[in-house]
Amino acid sequence: MSENVDTTLAPKKIRPPSGRVSRLFESKWLGWVALAIAVAAPFVNATPYALNIMTTAAIFVLLASGLNIVVGYCGLLDLGYIAFMAVGAYTSGIVAKAFDLPLLFTIPVVLVMTVLAGLIIGAPTLRLRSDYLAIVTLGFGEITRITANNLAITGGPSGIFGIPGILKIGDFDFQQPAVFYYVTILVVAGFVLAAARLGKSRLGRAWRFVREDEDAAEAMGIHTYKVKLLAYTFGAIWGGFGGVLFAGHLSAVAPTSFVFLQSALVLMAVVLGGMGNMRGVVIGALVISLLPELLRDLAEYRYLAFGVLLIVVMLFRPQGFWPARGYEPERKPAEEREAVAVAGEQR
Amino acid sequence: MSAVLEVKNLHIAFGGVKAVDGLSFDVHAKQIVAVIGPNGAGKTSAFNCITGFYKPTAGEVLLKGAAITGKRPADIAAAGVSRTFQNLRLFPDLTVLDNVRAGMHLYGGQNWADAIFHTPRFKRSEAAYTEEAHRWLDFVGYTGPRGVPIRNLAYGQQKQVEIARALARKSDLLLLDEPAAGLNYSEKQRLLELCHRIRNLGTAIVLIEHDMGLVMEVSERIVVMNFGREIAEGTPAEVKANPAVIEAYLGRDEDGEVQSHGDA
Structure with missing residues (x-):
């Protein structure tokens, strides 16, 4: 950030968005609408293929919402985010297989491992700023994958397979595709909501202060290193849970799932959707994960079409589909506030 | 003394x-x-x-x-110790109120779990943060809009907000x-x-x-x-x-x- 507030970037309008569409999009019911659509989707199309795609997309939304905490809120460019998903997926897979446990019961171990991974990767790297941090996280992402590729416990290049399902109560198996889809939706919705709420809290504000101006944040008594480490740790937990769902979904984990391209795709979802705005990021993640499937008819040209589409979006909406806007309601005029206060006293 | x-x-x-x-x-x-x-x-x-x-x-x-x-x-x-900077060091994309809330970070009053579950403690402390931010803006005599990103404001107003932020640190x-x-x-x-x-x-x-x-x-x-x-x-x-x-x-x-x- 430059020292002065750069007013050349200032939008012309300073009023809050007032169009009908914008108001609709800012509505707090939008989350429920999205959830309803997700719940209703299998009633429209419940082929195994469609369920598979939708489950994958939901997991991708979880990853993007986690990376949004790190990149969008806190402004820390992380090019190796998929490493946390790898840690989550491998941990749950290995523990579940070794003790023949349903995946659900591996969550405490996954939680511990991802937090540890976040701290181990974050503690040395978060002292660096911007470009250096990006390069180091890129390195850590690759190190994680290559380590998994070479260790015996992670099954080497072929990975681990035959991972038990998430849970089985009597005859009811949560591993059935439709049930697993709903479990995924539930978990993802919870995490997305949690991430959005974190963004609007004291901690979320501290992340934004660090993103905007680290020195000024520090001068206000915000321990920027601790705050950044917290963002990283939360990002790691989100990624770890994505990994658990991933392992449950495929019942197999292999190093090829955690290549740099995957990190780049998650980052793209965040940037494309609108950094720092959870709603935009969810849409970005859905576009990134579903578009290649919708473009399947174009056969080998589909990634070309995908790329062109992304460039077009970046040209016309350089801050993403739906950038974070800093608006909040103004205070009510003084007379009104006094009227309320008087009414309160009389009561 | x-x-x-x-x-x-x-x-x-x-x-x-x-x-x-x-x-x-x-x-x-x-x-x-x-x-x-x-x-x-x-x-x-x-x-x-x-x-x-x-x-x-x-x-x-x-x-x-x-x-x-x-x-x-x-x-x-x-x-x-609280300070302002020689050249403004505000948080340009954040609202005026959020900028002042930066000075209140050390008040605490909520943690991340409160934020995720929207506990009464969270709601209370958020309301207190907002009220306090308005109070400090009033104190420095700031009369501009408060819910808009600070980069849109005039220089003099930005200076006022920076002082309000420093004062909110108490x-x-x-x-x-x-x-x-x-x-x-x-x-x-x-x-x-x-x-x-x-x-x-x-x-x-x-x-x-x-x-x-x-x-x-x-x-x-x-x-x-x-x-x-x-x-x-x-x-x-x-x-x-x-x-x-x-x-x-x-x-x-x-x-x-x-x-x-x-x-x-």
């Missing part, structure tokens, strides 16, 4: 340049002290040493008798780095009056300022710096009459006599 801030023999050097070279001064509670001096005299460097952005190479800084020398800026802020000591730079006459008058109201809250103020009219009017004591050293200290009247100060500002005549006219 005990000193809020004691700076003892402060030194900092960047390579061979001694930016601050043995600066000492005290600030007592409810006192307004101005630090003046020509450009490059080391005023801002001294501020940065006090607030922890630079690590002084020698010397000591005591806040209410406790050493804060070389601590992390966040810890110094927590100990009770510190014992407020460091203002050129608060009047770029302000017009009536804005300066309001700043003067604001300084007195801040002092009445029980906060000591140290300000760096180039506007001599303002400095002479607002401050009880003036520390004059040149080449990293303190060359004079005293009441405005004493400083105005000090030959060393006049020399630093106006230079010497060719025949070596200090100029006696002019307003330092």
Whole structure:
């Protein structure tokens, strides 16, 4: 950030968005609408293929919402985010297989491992700023994958397979595709909501202060290193849970799932959707994960079409589909506030 | 009366340049002290040493008798020092209210679990944050919009918000780095009056300022710096009459006599 507030970037309008569409999009019911659509989707199309795609997309939304905490809120460019998903997926897979446990019961171990991974990767790297941090996280992402590729416990290049399902109560198996889809939706919705709420809290504000101006944040008594480490740790937990769902979904984990391209795709979802705005990021993640499937008819040209589409979006909406806007309601005029206060006293 | 801030023999050097070279001064509670001096005299460097952005190479800084020398800026802020910056250092994309809320970070009142589950504690503390932010904006006399990103606002308004943010920290000591730079006459008058109201809250103020009219009017004591050293200290009247100060500002005549006219 430059020292002065750069007013050349200032939008012309300073009023809050007032169009009908914008108001609709800012509505707090939008989350429920999205959830309803997700719940209703299998009633429209419940082929195994469609369920598979939708489950994958939901997991991708979880990853993007986690990376949004790190990149969008806190402004820390992380090019190796998929490493946390790898840690989550491998941990749950290995523990579940070794003790023949349903995946659900591996969550405490996954939680511990991802937090540890976040701290181990974050503690040395978060002292660096911007470009250096990006390069180091890129390195850590690759190190994680290559380590998994070479260790015996992670099954080497072929990975681990035959991972038990998430849970089985009597005859009811949560591993059935439709049930697993709903479990995924539930978990993802919870995490997305949690991430959005974190963004609007004291901690979320501290992340934004660090993103905007680290020195000024520090001068206000915000321990920027601790705050950044917290963002990283939360990002790691989100990624770890994505990994658990991933392992449950495929019942197999292999190093090829955690290549740099995957990190780049998650980052793209965040940037494309609108950094720092959870709603935009969810849409970005859905576009990134579903578009290649919708473009399947174009056969080998589909990634070309995908790329062109992304460039077009970046040209016309350089801050993403739906950038974070800093608006909040103004205070009510003084007379009104006094009227309320008087009414309160009389009561 | 005990000193809020004691700076003892402060030194900092960047390579061979001694930016601050043995600066000492005290600030007592409810006192307004101005630090003046020509450009490059080391005023801002001294501020940065006090607030922890630079690590002084020698010397000591005591806040209410406790050493804060070389601590992390966040810890110094927590100990009770608040500051503004020479060039505005606001959070441009965040709203005016959010900018002021930055000063309230240390109030606490909620943790991440409260935020995720929207506990009553969270709602209470958020409401308190907002109310307090409005209160400080009212205090500095800010009348502009409050829910819009700060980058859209006029310079004078941004300056007001920066002071509101520093005040929200509720510190014992407020460091203002050129608060009047770029302000017009009536804005300066309001700043003067604001300084007195801040002092009445029980906060000591140290300000760096180039506007001599303002400095002479607002401050009880003036520390004059040149080449990293303190060359004079005293009441405005004493400083105005000090030959060393006049020399630093106006230079010497060719025949070596200090100029006696002019307003330092």
